[in-house]
Amino acid sequence: MPRRSDSPSRRTFLAGSAALGTVSVAGCLGLIGSDDDDAPNTFGQIGSGRAGRPEPGGTRVEDLPDLEGELTVYSGRGEFLVGTLLGDLEDYYEDFTVDPRYGNSSELVNQIAEEGSGTPADVFYTVDAAALGALAEEGRTQALSEEATSMVDEEFRTDQWVGTSGRARTVPFNTDSLSNEDMLDSIQAYATDFDGDLGWAPSYGSCQGFVTAMRLLEGEETTREWLEGIVDSGIAEYSDEFAVCQAVADGEIDAGFTNHYYIQRVLDGSPDAPIATSFTEGDAGAVFDVAGAAVTDAADDADLAQNFVRHLLSAQAQEYFATETYEYPLIPDVEPVGDLPPIDELDVPNVDLSQLSDLEPTIDLMREVGINT
Template sequence: MTRHDGSAGRRAFLVGSAALGTAGLAGCLGLIGSEDDDGENVFGQIGSGREGRPEPGGTPVEELPDLEGELTVYSGRSEFLVGSLVNDLEEYYDDFSIDPRYGDSADLVNQISQEGSGTPADVFYTVDAAALGQLADNGQARSLSDDLLEMVRSEFRTDQWIGTSGRARTIPYNTDALSESDMLDSIDAYATDFDGDLGWAPSYGSCQSFVTAMRLLEGEDATREWLQGVVDAGITEYGGEYEVCDAVNNGEIDAGLTNHYYIQRVRDGSDDASIAAAFTEGDAGSVFDVAGAAVTDAADDPDLAENFVRHLLSSQAQEYFATSTFEYPLISGVEPVGDLPTIDELDVPDLDLAQLSDRQPAIDLMREVGINT
């Protein structure tokens, strides 16, 4: 991964019309499920079962410690995206049962805080580093074992939490309205120099983390000016980032601000998609964030909780994230789906993801200029 140091960055990568290549993926709704094309449990087979996908690398579940006992997982990741993976893991082990409790990430952090030492949560599994950082800041996340932490690169973990899959901030654009040359290399320029209609989802956590990153990188005054600029330019608000990408694909807006995987989901659900993705260079518009997990300080069996997290980093789970949720796998040997830059090729800003935990100042700035959060 290229950490931007202020020097002239390389040209932004663009995901073109052949984004899904030979992955042979069916439809978005058909993909996000617990079984491959042969009806096998995700953890019961090592291959992806999809045409064009090589056998994943990394550590297969067969080489991990067996899961035995009962585990309660508070999940800020939706059941629609990860429920089948969790169910498959429970079915794979005869003596293992899991109680997943799905909800909003911020609400779950607050719930764990209110429950204190009596919380039933053994593991907190969530969508971004901000929520993980908040749990750690509250002093309710245990330090993880070194061998678990070493499963991913240092920039995707702290002592108290570890990333399990990644997402890059992108600029999805409508290919009927815009060409590669119309896309800008700097997120700042989209507030003043972009010739088109923008959309975003300012109430969505990842969008707020993006604004948080801008505040940390450029300061409050510059961030406020940027926010005022996109408001003045008439940016359209949506409830979620999939909706933004769908609006881009339909020509309702020309471009948007989203995580990369929503573009892949729109493309996979359309035979004639009109959407591609641009990446800015070394700024808040190119932040690479992670979904991840932490073991709570109240976990009844910390070893079982850690081993559950290890399974999220197994070959099979990482292949699931690549082919079913379209995220970046975080282990070596499993590639993302689509014509995407690798993690090393992304030109990301020099930013500690743990700093994204405090989103309130960014939310306050957004509200100052009249943005609904």
């Protein structure tokens, strides 16, 4: 249908205010100031890390095809992370309805496979490339349009799925007890050469994915030796990676192994917390994984599903991921929040992200050396 930018029923995209959950500050973006095409776009980011951000570049929602119809999204991303974004898309398009069904990523992959051609899922939106790759391997996805895939660099997509936001493995450290010079460039060295107390969350999926990357890159025996060294170092175990970062900030431990955005979430609640980010170089400790989306082979309206995926890569959605979930945006014209290098300056290893779904050998290996998973 023709675009009606002056329609009074269409709300400014992401202009509302909402709370994303206990790990995020209340408040949304206030991205566009007016529905009038002649009015200037205005920003009003609220909260820690948002003030003074430049207007995001890239393709704006207004320049994408309208979303019209009903769409069922099987989401391995939690409602507290993406519910506001999906709701704002519904509000922005008067004839668009999205039915999100939240769940565990691997369970959703299995559900789509079991439902076969009768699955109601039009889009699979999830937390990592492993789940996207698993669904594609089941033959339950369809090729994405060039309009969608061309919006991000080739390392963050295949012809069957596209990344929408990213997360980097990092080593958060307490700045009261350590400096940048104390941090090591090699993840292997943390098992033998680190002078401090470490923490991690070995039962957490992201941590297991990181160990899987090590197993794929370095081999099982080297990974076993690293795990044994980490256990011997007395590393503390936590329930999740936010808890690891909070323990670093509280001085319970000196450093840990987490995804980068948990550091930003701690700083969001306590801007002066003594925690900072360090990176290893070119190894499993520097893996960069993506959340992303795929269109299922059973999508009722493939064009609508494809255009929805493109909306996840719009300037406004990418700014949302940067400022509300603290992930890395995947389009180059939107900056991450925090004292972080751009994606192209990260020294990441060459690993097939879709293979990170091979967790069973990793879990077996971790258990063999006495780690609780």
